[in-house]
Amino acid sequence: MDLFDPMRWQQTLANMDMFWEGFGFTLRVVLAGLALALVLGTVLGIFSTTRSKVLHAINRVYVEFYQNTPLPVQVFFMYAAGPLILQRVTGASDPVRIASFTLGTLGVGLYHAAYISEVIRQGIESVPRGQMEAALSQGFSRAQAYRYVILPQTFRIILPPLCNQALNLVKNTSVLALIAGGDLMYNADNFVSTYGYLQGYVMCCLLYFLICFPLALLVQHLERSSSRTPRRRRRAVAAQAGQAAGGEA
Amino acid sequence: MGRHLRGENRMNLSRRQFVRAAGAVALGLAGSGALAGCESTGSGSTSGSESSKLATIKDRGTLNCGVKKDIPGYGYLDPATGKYRGMEIDLCYQVAAKVFGCSYEQAKSDDLVAFTDVTPKTRGPLIDNDQLDMICATYTITDERKQSWDFTRAYRSDYIGLLVKKGKFKGLRDLDGKYIGVSQGSSTKQAIQDMLKDKGLDVSPTFLQFPDYSTLKIALDSGNIDVFSVDRSILGGYKDDTTELLEPDVKFGKQEYGIATKKGCDFSSTCDQVVAECLSNGWLDQEVKDWNLL
Amino acid sequence: MGVFTATNVAFMLGGFVKTIEISALSIILSVALGTVLAMVKQYCTGRLRVLSVIASAYIELFRCTPNLLWILFVYFTVKGNDVLISVLAFTLFTSAVMAEIVRGGLNSIPKSQFEAAQSQGFGFFQSMRLIILPQTFKLIIPALFGQCTTVVKDSSYLAGINVAEFMYTSKVIMATTTSLDQILLVYGFIFLLYFALNFGISLAVRRYQRSLVAA
Secondary structure (H helix, E strand, C coil): CHHHCHHHHHHHHHCHHHHHHHHHHHHHHHHHHHHHHHHHHHHHHHHCCCCCHHHHHHHHHHHHHHHHCCHHHHHHHHHHHHHHHHHHHHCCCCCCCCCHHHHHHHHHHHHHHHHHHHHHHHHHHHCCHHHHHHHHHCCCCHHHHHHHHHHHHHHHHHHHHHHHHHHHHHHHHHHHHHHCCCCHHHHHHHHHHHHCCCHHHHHHHHHHHHHHHHHHHHHHHHHHHHCCCCHHHHHHHHHHHHHHHHHCC | CCHHHHCCCCCCCCHHHHHHHHHHHHHHHHHHHHHHHHHCCCCCCCCCCHHHHHHHHHHHCCEEEEECCEECCCEEECCCCCCEECHHHHHHHHHHHHHHCCCHHHHHHCCCEEEEECCCCCHHHHHHCCCCCEECCCCECCHHHHHHEEECCCCEEECEEEEEECCCCCCHHHHCCCEEEEECCCCHHHHHHHHHHHCCCCCCCEEEEECCHHHHHHHHHCCCCCEEEEEHHHHCCCCCCCEEECCCCCCCCCEEECCEEECCCCHHHHHHHHHHHHHHCCHHHHHHHHCCCC | CCCCCHHHHHHHHHHHHHHHHHHHHHHHHHHHHHHHHHHHHHHCCHHHHHHHHHHHHHHHHHHCCCHHHHHHHHHHHCCCCHHHHHHHHHHHHHHHHHHHHHHHHHHHCCHHHHHHHHHCCCCHHHHHHHHHHHHHHHHHHHHHHHHHHHHHHHHHHHHHHCCCCHHHHHHHHHHCCCCHHHHHHHHHHHHHHHHHHHHHHHHHHHHHHHHHHHC
16 A cells, blocks of 8 residues: 555655754744733733723623634735735835744734633633632732732643643644645645655654644643542533633634 | 543443444444445546446446636636636537547537546546546646556647736846745646756745645735746636736746546547547637637 | 625635535534544443543544644545545544543533433443433533534635635635735625624524523
8 A cells, every 4th residue: 555655655754854844843833823822812811800891892802803713714814915914004115025934923823812811711710709808818918819829729720721722723833834834734735745645644643743742641631630629629620621622723 | 531530430331232332333334425425526436447448438428527627718617607618628528529429519518527626636646546537637748647647649738937916027037036836736846947947047936835826826916925837828817917927938848738547548549539639620729719828 | 896796705605605514514423423432432441441542542643633634634535525525524633622522521420320320220322322411412512512613613724625615715706806905805704704603603602501500
């Protein structure tokens, strides 16, 4: 069968630098995108827990928009219209080309920021109000209460779904393949298009697995350890984890 | 998650129960597979004996052709009518007329051809597993491809074109460091590189590959690529007032289109005959005029 | 506006219909397959353990690789019409996610339910069919429908293999325009339709959740 043909494997391995190049590019987009998503997501998440109606609205609009429209469409929009918009805004003579690294980072970063803000929001809200009241009654200031009582608990709750988002983010960087972005999927697809060897896809699968499997194990480990919480909390966590696992891709 | 709960919910399947369940599932899958098989166009019907593809086609009563759906003038799926139109479409009807022994007009009116759209990536494999009888889809004849499939003589010669935005380029020399967009799985990149080497031009553009021509056109419009390069026939459908061909007098990358069929089958010679006739009696020349091919 | 002619709009909407068609079929099949996977992974113990391992491996494989890879892979290897290929690729991938959702639901069912069923003399499949699974599905409806919107959104990847779904048909129309304004209009249309579909689904889910709370 072609899949086990040694000649094809040899050809594939001979072209490995193409794959590694894509791998490196993907990794860089993941890191940058994740950083953007975390920062923006946290800010937005906090918006929705404040008392300001305006900030609530901003959060809602952002989250609903980015969660209900497809990532490929968003990225393609930035790809096709972005340079033209920039040209109009800056008055340049030509469309301003946007590097695919930037597009990738912005694409997955903005998209996942919406999901992360939901995770943060749920995390903050799931800490019972009594905690804050108890802390305040013990003489903590509001800021101290957050730092020593609320946020540590939040952190433990949000860690599993956050890692799940990171996992999805890695997979979503493959959107760059649709716009010749130079990531792993693009390079693998080029290889397969040129040679017609399925081995290219297998290699691509292995390389993605390399990044994602440790993350997936991490998610499972975190979910298990967070479930070693008091009985009362278990069901809430289970429900949340179920939602997190399914709530996004 | 909830590992600790699993022990509490232990309900073991006995082996017998599992076999029963698996059997039911397998039956269901087979059923849906059969249903799906019935749905897919022109699929699965393996000809069995390679020795007479012609007979198989005649028995079937329909000729399965692979064509392009996005090349105006060659193979184009008209969104308004839902029908395929173009020179290659008409050529398919000519082949059908020959196979089924009727006239060209009758082949058209009796709908003797079933069209499937193909892309450069998929066209080869589709003939190999008998999904399609022939490919008439701006398929360039190359020595490499001849090793895997049979080709008729060329029914059209075409050259590669470099579509750029008006006024941006003065000559081929300006290509240095620019982005050239090509279609995935096409032979364009090699052709351009050969041309540049032949002309002794020391330019090194960057090549980007895209899945379809719409994306390429959009990429050109948005400035993401500087050049949209593919066979001129295809460019004809995308050229507009804002774009022009770069140095059109430099005719390079001669592409000869042929009908591709499964290697070594009897159908191949029939196709070749049809092409020969159409070339000699001027039918193809008329088609080129009728469809305004570049 | 020149670009929104009747033909063009009809063409794009045809793509939208295909998007819905592919998404719906994929979801139904992946829920079915996902449930089977979840049950195999969860309940195949003892001598059938190897099946549980296979199910786990399947789930891990598809959770750790991108959807697009499988779309391209299936497109390359399987020959059939575009709906068949798309649904197959999506089902392979989504069933892994569905399996985890179902498993999460199964684990939230109180142990007493299983015991009660067994004590009443129900066999394994009967208790699953009549008692456990109905409750499970009620529990996981929010996550399930969340995945629905994901499938609808991911269907836009199919444009990469030239399936005439909504994003592809819209791209074709967009390729005929050159001005920024027209491009923005077409995009507005695309975003609007996807948003309407997905937002509608999430609204339905939220209403369902509220009705549960009220009850």
